[in-house]
Amino acid sequence: MTRTDDPLSARSASVQRCALYTRVSTEEQVERYSLEAQQEVLTRWAGVLGYEVAATYTDPGYSGAQEDRPALTRLLADAQEGRFVVVLVYRLDRLARKVRLAYDLIERLERCGVGLMSYSEPNINTTTSIGKAVLGIMAVFAEWERDTFAERSRLGMHKAARMGKYLGGIVPYGYTVEDGRLAPLPEEAAVVQQMFAWVAERGWSTERVAQELNRLGIPPKYRREGRGVRGKRTAGVWRGGGVLRILKNRTYIGEYVYGKRTRKPQPELVSVPVPPLVEPVLFEAAQEQLSRNALFALRNARSVYLLKGLIRCGMCGRAYVGSAGYYACVGRTNRQASPIPEMRCTAPHVRRGELEERIWHDIRSFLLNPGEALQAFINEESPESNEVSLLERRLQALLEARARLLDLYLEGGVEKETYYARLEDLDTRVREVQVSVEAARQRSIAERQRKEALHSLESLSARLRDRIDRLTPEEKQAVARELVEGVTVRPGKGEVEVEVRYRFGQIAPHTGRGS
Structure with missing residues (x-):
């Protein structure tokens, strides 16, 4: 066979070529959707349809809701170069789970003269008018399935919260979890009540409360349960900041709210019934005393320390x-x-x-x-920029090696077992280099941002130079x-x-x- 510099363009012009696209996300690693199963089915289907497989594009562990996928990006670039006439997928949701994203990708393929066909949905074939109509319906259902699952999960969590269920996280001091609900822990509840009384009735500061708790040998929750903070060991003592968080927490008067940490701009808050540990009158009296303590502390902050917090x-x-x-x-x-x-x-x-x-x-x-x-710092050549360039060239070389391996396999130059073994090794190296490229790009961006910040320091100098003294x-x-x-x-x-x-x-x- 006559070879060219482009391994994917060395096929006979009389045979139409197709591309296979496979994808799984982490939760979809099941037998019927595994990468190997998808590729095997699509390869046989391509043979039945009379297509020659030009390349297989695989995105393991990527969500169908995101467009930024390495293999998908390469597929679109190869489509522009006319390396195949149709893309075969096992299901439409392997390509995209969002309606808008699905249509966008299909339109981009069509502009390149490339169609889309789905093995599991025979009516999805963008080379025909009926296939385009069915495509819209199937894309809607793919997104609907994903959004419905998320909505069911959210509603289930809110329903559980309304029923008084505690949905995880650090259990507030003074409580324990019984039958999935917050319940008073007597020995800690007494400490909480005493803390509020010390502040409201004696006017103690949070530092004074912490010192008294440490003097009495009362362990905080972390030390009593043998836990650390974010995986790190702690000294196991009370501090003013921890006391203040307890004194400000309205859970102790039965006002626990679920949903405040959601990423939605207007979260749906759910009031969860919780047994109170402190009377509202005592709680409000403690808040007033904390405000007076803060005002007194500000009045006594006479000295300004140049290096405060540094x-x-x-x-x-x-x-x-x-x-x-x-x-x-x-x-x-x-x-x-x-x-x-x-x-x-x-x-x-x-x-x-x-x-x-x-x-x-x-x-x-x-x-x-x-x-x-x-100027000395700004003119300094950033090693990260060279690193990105070198890694990108290495990645390109691996991708070309993988394409040559596929070409060699399709021409009968290597056995199937050898091909898959070498392909697995190449894919592993490609993923490793892709991770390194992304990390190097992030470092390069951080370096560029720092240099931009340095330029802003020149402006600061200009504003202060005349009155620096x-x-x-x-x-x-x-x-x-x-x-x-x-x-x-x-x-x-x-x-x-x-x-x-x-x-x-x-x-x-x-x-x-x-x-």
Whole structure:
């Protein structure tokens, strides 16, 4: 047989060629819809119809509701090049489950002079007028089947919620789940009631409540049940933030609402009957006291710390907070964070004035002359762009190798068992490279966005340059948040090691005295 550079165009012009398209999503990995079953049936059907199979396009694990599928993209591109005259599918919903998407794909194929035929639905044949009419009906039912299942699931969840069923998630402190419903857990319910009383009747802050709970040795739910937060171990102590979430949770007065976390813009909220643990009068009194506590805290926040929220401990990972003339790790200073002395962090304090002076010197120098720092970073060639190019060329080479393998098999150059073994290996490598290409593209996009952000820093410099020495402490703090990506503090040999990461592409090591 005469060969050409294009393995798919080397067929005899007298034989019409077809393409096979197969797809399964994760939940459809069953025998009748498996990729192998679809391909086997379609291959035999193509022979009966008198077509030669030009290529098989397979999308494993992709939803029929999405258009962005690797094999489908290649199929449409090959259709434009006239590599086949018809596409064979096992069912229409293998191609698309959305009416609009199905029609869009079929119209794009028709513009290329390519028809569509379905094995399981003989009337779907876009080369005939009756087939086009039936197509619309079948596409509607494919989408209807999918949407009906989703709607039934949603209605079932809402019905269960109205009946008082607890539909999963973290069980609120003070409750347990019995027969699928929230029920009071006596030993924890008493703690919840005491927490509300401490705040409403004694005026305690959330920090004071947490300290008392830790002093009394009352374990939080995570420690009592031996669980962690997002898979990570915790110190197993009460903190002010956790206390505040309990005091703000209206579930404790029987007002639990299901549906707030749905992605729909106007979610359907369902009130779920829950046994209350706290009287409404006590709950509202606690809310009023929390508001007074917050106002008092604001009035006493006299000092403005330049690096507030930007410093992390290199030993325990906790935040550094301002305290008088120092920044200190909360894992060392806050008894609530580490109530057991042996568990407290030993990271050193950092002299506030010295650290702030050094960092503001760097910020001021950048704002007065940003050109050199920015230009060096912006002109730096991004390795991600080269990586994407190399991976795309590798992917193209694998796709061409797969096409050549198919050509060789159809010409009788390799046995069936050898063909399938080599095809499986190629498909595995193609999927691996496709994942790598997508990851490299995402890194490239992130790099480009960062460079665009750097350009915006030039605008910030232009706005502040003339009054850089007249900024208020609050304005300096805001500028530091814009330009400092993060600060890490670690103990060094006889001194404190501080690493400052700036958003204008510099990492500045500092050393200083600590305690």
